Amino acid sequence: MTAFFTLVRRELGGAFKSLTGYVVVSAAMLLTGLSVMDLIVWLNHRPMDAPLSELFYASTYFWVILLVISPIITMRSFAAERASGTYESLMTAPVGDWEVVLAKFAGAFAFYLITWLPLLGVMAVLRRVTGEALLLDPRVTAVAFLGVALIGAVYMALGLFASALTRSQIIAAMLAFLMGIALWMLSIRPPAADGLQGPVGRALDHVSLVRQMEDFARGVIDSRHVVFCLSMTVLFLFLTQRVVEGRRWK
Amino acid sequence: MDSTPMIEVSGLTKRYPGRTAVNGISFTVARGEVVGFLGPNGAGKTTTMRMLASFLPGTSGTARVAGFDVFHQPDEVRRRIGYMPENNPLHLEMRVREYLKFRARLKGLGWRRSRVRVDVVLRQCGLTEVQHRIIGQLSKGFRQRVGLADALVHEPDLIILDEPTIGLDPHQIRAVRALIKDLARKHTVLLSTHILSEVEVTCSRVLILNRGEIIAADTTANLGKRLSLDAGVVAEIAAPLAALREAVRDLPEVVSAEFESLDGDFQRLVLTPRAGADLRPAVYELARTHGWNLRELTRRHHSLEEIFVHLTRTRKEAE
Numbered sequence: 421m422t423a424f425f426t427l428v429r430r431e432l433g434g435a436f437k438s439l440t441g442y443v444v445v446s447a448a449m450l451l452t453g454l455s456v457m458d459l460i461v462w463l464n465h466r467p468m469d470a471p472l473s474e475l476f477y478a479s480t481y482f483w484v485i486l487l488v489i490s491p492i493i494t495m496r497s498f499a500a501e502r503a504s505g506t507y508e509s510l511m512t513a514p515v516g517d518w519e520v521v522l523a524k525f526a527g528a529f530a531f532y533l534i535t536w537l538p539l540l541g542v543m544a545v546l547r548r549v550t551g552e553a554l555l556l557d558p559r560v561t562a563v564a565f566l567g568v569a570l571i572g573a574v575y576m577a578l579g580l581f582a583s584a585l586t587r588s589q590i591i592a593a594m595l596a597f598l599m600g601i602a603l604w605m606l607s608i609r610p611p612a613a614d615g616l617q618g619p620v621g622r623a624l625d626h627v628s629l630v631r632q633m634e635d636f637a638r639g640v641i642d643s644r645h646v647v648f649c650l651s652m653t654v655l656f657l658f659l660t661q662r663v664v665e666g667r668r669w670k
Numbered sequence: 671m672d673s674t675p676m677i678e679v680s681g682l683t684k685r686y687p688g689r690t691a692v693n694g695i696s697f698t699v700a701r702g703e704v705v706g707f708l709g710p711n712g713a714g715k716t717t718t719m720r721m722l723a724s725f726l727p728g729t730s731g732t733a734r735v736a737g738f739d740v741f742h743q744p745d746e747v748r749r750r751i752g753y754m755p756e757n758n759p760l761h762l763e764m765r766v767r768e769y770l771k772f773r774a775r776l777k778g779l780g781w782r783r784s785r786v787r788v789d790v791v792l793r794q795c796g797l798t799e800v801q802h803r804i805i806g807q808l809s810k811g812f813r814q815r816v817g818l819a820d821a822l823v824h825e826p827d828l829i830i831l832d833e834p835t836i837g838l839d840p841h842q843i844r845a846v847r848a849l850i851k852d853l854a855r856k857h858t859v860l861l862s863t864h865i866l867s868e869v870e871v872t873c874s875r876v877l878i879l880n881r882g883e884i885i886a887a888d889t890t891a892n893l894g895k896r897l898s899l900d901a902g903v904v905a906e907i908a909a910p911l912a913a914l915r916e917a918v919r920d921l922p923e924v925v926s927a928e929f930e931s932l933d934g935d936f937q938r939l940v941l942t943p944r945a946g947a948d949l950r951p952a953v954y955e956l957a958r959t960h961g962w963n964l965r966e967l968t969r970r971h972h973s974l975e976e977i978f979v980h981l982t983r984t985r986k987e988a989e
Contacts, residue, residue, distance in 0.1 A: 426775040505759030
């Protein structure tokens with residue numbers, strides 16, 4: 421366990437020791453800030469009685485930020501160590517493959533959550549300024565944040581997998597971005613396919629991350645969504661472990 | 671003290687598609703020995719070391735470190751070795767002390783113990799003054815010492831160093847060698863190099879690798895002796911060429927001789943003796959009796975290249 425926490429600390433520490441960490445957090449802050457401003461301007465024209473958190477997390481703003489930020493968070497994890505050679509000293513220390521994979525995941529996931537924290541602050545400030553209690557319902561926001569965490573876990577595991585496949589950070593980021601977009605696009609159906617019914621349509625509904633996030637943003641915890649996200653995360657972590665193990669056989 | 675050998679390798683092979691990197695090598699290293707892996711680039715030194723550190727699995731054969739199988743008990747093995755990979759990869763953005771503390775914790779040392787051990791290795795490797803500096807800003811010599819300190823921090827039984835002095839300036843090489851010699855008192859050390867003199871200075875025994883095979887394994891002293899048996903003799907003598915040729919032809923043990931005219935009357939001659947013979951007294955005698963001026967008389971040392979040529983040739987002849 422000591423080794424696990426040591427690795428997690430180093431993952432997080434590494435992110436903030438290089439410029440990358442600050443750049444990613446600032447970029448996320450800038451993007452969330454712009455999105456929230458956009459939303460408010462829009463609300464001024466068309467008042468709605470949904471909480472701001474729901475409007476934001478169910479919007480495309482959220483997805484764009486998620487899709488852009490996640491590959492950048494995860495690209496370093498394995499690729500950078502492999503490129504610099506520190507992978508060899510890491511893998512000859514008495515730590516198991518799973519310990520390394522889980523520690524890298526935990527580090528990336530924690531960093532991901534940190535990038536979303538400023539937004540909560542922004543909403544809290546708005547609520548104070550406007551005195552509008554509806555703006556930020558604690559329960560709904562908590563569930564929305566759970567959704568952010570669950571979907572983020574999927575994207576972190578996916579990014580880790582991409583990073584384990586290559587020694588180039590750029591390729592890792594591109595791969596993660598491609599896979600991430602593909603996964604997201606499963607939930608976008610062209611208007612012509614609206615009539616898509618039957619097993620295919622229903623299957624697509626189940627894997628629609630956008631729909632899942634809409635539910636979370638409304639404050640609804642659907643156990644199917646939770647199970648889906650968790651199993652996707654486990655799947656990608658499993659694949660990552662296989663790659664880490666398989667790499668040795670070359 | 672435990673009597674199981676520190677390293678026991680038998681029939682270890684590593685094949686890559688279309689290429690055999692290590693071909694069925696076997697050797698043992700006893701506790702307390704300092705053994706050098708000598709060989710040109712691509713001889714299989716790094717591959718063998720990686721397998722011993724259970725970073726790479728072998729294709730066939732077995733390897734044991736302190737009695738533990740490197741493929742089936744990697745954790746036990748890794749706990750017992752301090753491994754410094756080739757090119758000494760480090761987290762350059764970390765500070766020296768912070769890095770060593772991280773490595774110590776990663777290797778399972780407790781909080782207090784890691785603190786004590788980091789202090790010890792900092793002192794041992796002469797890093798105390800730079801402990802708060804960022805590794806990326808240190809000179810290569812210091813970085814190498816950080817790598818060594820990392821290999822030592824968990825008090826391993828066996829230390830494996832892959833090319834510990836590569837890329838250092840002569841001054842730094844001396845410092846690192848001194849450090850390794852110091853380690854040899856308490857640990858078993860396996861190091862690789864392609865510099866012959868390095869092995870002579872630091873190791874008690876040498877394994878020479880070429881194309882994935884061990885072509886010689888002996889103590890440093892024996893190997894040196896064996897290799898100097900037919901080492902040529904170089905002499906510079908001031909004499910007329912024809913007279914010199916004739917005089918040399920009469921020497922009993924000479925197999926072949928080369929001549930080269932130098933400045934003034936001086937001739938440079940390179941003599942290859944019959945195996946085992948030392949020609950130096952005979953050459954001196956020759957110069958003295960003819961009253962010729964002798965300004966150089968040395969026995970040639972084999973360079974690594976010649977050793978390989980020699981060893982591979984003798985192997986071919988044996989086959």
